[in-house]
Amino acid sequence: MATSRETTPRLRILLGAAVALGPGKADLLEAIGRTGSISAAAREMNMSYRRAWTLVEAMNRDFREPLVETSAGGAGGGGTRITEAARDVLDRYRAMEEKAADAVADEIADFTALLNGPPG
Amino acid sequence: MATSRETTPRLRILLGAAVALGPGKADLLEAIGRTGSISAAAREMNMSYRRAWTLVEAMNRDFREPLVETSAGGAGGGGTRITEAARDVLDRYRAMEEKAADAVADEIADFTALLNGPPG
Numbered sequence: 001m002a003t004s005r006e007t008t009p010r011l012r013i014l015l016g017a018a019v020a021l022g023p024g025k026a027d028l029l030e031a032i033g034r035t036g037s038i039s040a041a042a043r044e045m046n047m048s049y050r051r052a053w054t055l056v057e058a059m060n061r062d063f064r065e066p067l068v069e070t071s072a073g074g075a076g077g078g079g080t081r082i083t084e085a086a087r088d089v090l091d092r093y094r095a096m097e098e099k100a101a102d103a104v105a106d107e108i109a110d111f112t113a114l115l116n117g118p119p120g
Numbered sequence: 121m122a123t124s125r126e127t128t129p130r131l132r133i134l135l136g137a138a139v140a141l142g143p144g145k146a147d148l149l150e151a152i153g154r155t156g157s158i159s160a161a162a163r164e165m166n167m168s169y170r171r172a173w174t175l176v177e178a179m180n181r182d183f184r185e186p187l188v189e190t191s192a193g194g195a196g197g198g199g200t201r202i203t204e205a206a207r208d209v210l211d212r213y214r215a216m217e218e219k220a221a222d223a224v225a226d227e228i229a230d231f232t233a234l235l236n237g238p239p240g
Contacts, residue, residue, distance in 0.1 A: 020235055061236070062235055062236055063234055063235055063236065064234060064235065064236055065234075085234070088234075089231075089234060092227065092230070092231055092234075093231075095227065096224045096227045096228070096231070099223050099224050099227070100220035100221075100223050100224050101220075102223070103219050103220050103222070103223035103224075104216045104219050104220050104223075107212065107215065107216045107219070108216070110212070111209075111212055111213075111216070114183055114184055114185070114205070114208075114209060114212075115140055115182055115183055115184065116181070116182055116183065116184055
């Protein structure tokens with residue numbers, strides 16, 4: 001949750017021309033891990049279930065190992081969870097984002113002076 | 121133009137929760153500078169004119185100085201150009217993107233090993 005005048009660099013990792021992992025997918029993955037549910041995660045992110053599902057499918061396709069696993073039915077009902085591979089991907093992504101942001105912290109501060117404050 | 125297995129980190133600079141400048145806006149700004157036309161730039165980027173115009177309006181609103189200037193009519197017809205402020209913003213943005221990418225180059229290389237190759 002950004003504070004009102006915060007200017008933050010975010011990192012997108014492209015795979016060819018497509019975004020393999022960016023802030024939206026990373027946040028979605030975390031929310032699925034926290035809620036154990038794609039629909040709950042989608043709600044949290046104000047995203048349609050369809051959109052969340054499309055992003056999950058893309059991540060499962062783009063990474064060598066699946067990041068989200070869904071098990072249908074059974075006595076306890078179906079379940080959705082993120083995999084160990086997903087936790088590894090998230091840790092690496094957050095570490096890269098932090099390192100990249102640190103590298104350009106001074107430049108970002110200067111850049112911010114060129115921006116108007118956000119509305120509200 | 122990404123080559124087939126290229127994995128590139130891109131930088132988005134957020135203003136509060138919104139993206140003040142990211143790869144799409146930066147590329148659009150450059151294309152407008154090169155073509156002198158929002159519609160030609162939009163065509164180059166496979167973007168609708170309406171979408172390009174919305175992004176230009178957002179940039180002109182988010183930065184203290186206008187980045188794109190349009191002059192209507194006159195003997196030579198109307199013209200669109202990017203401002204000195206826009207060239208400064210683009211230079212800073214490209215420099216930050218390069219510096220951030222350099223900072224995480226090793227991590228990106230490791231991360232790439234977790235990805236499938238892009239289709240095609």
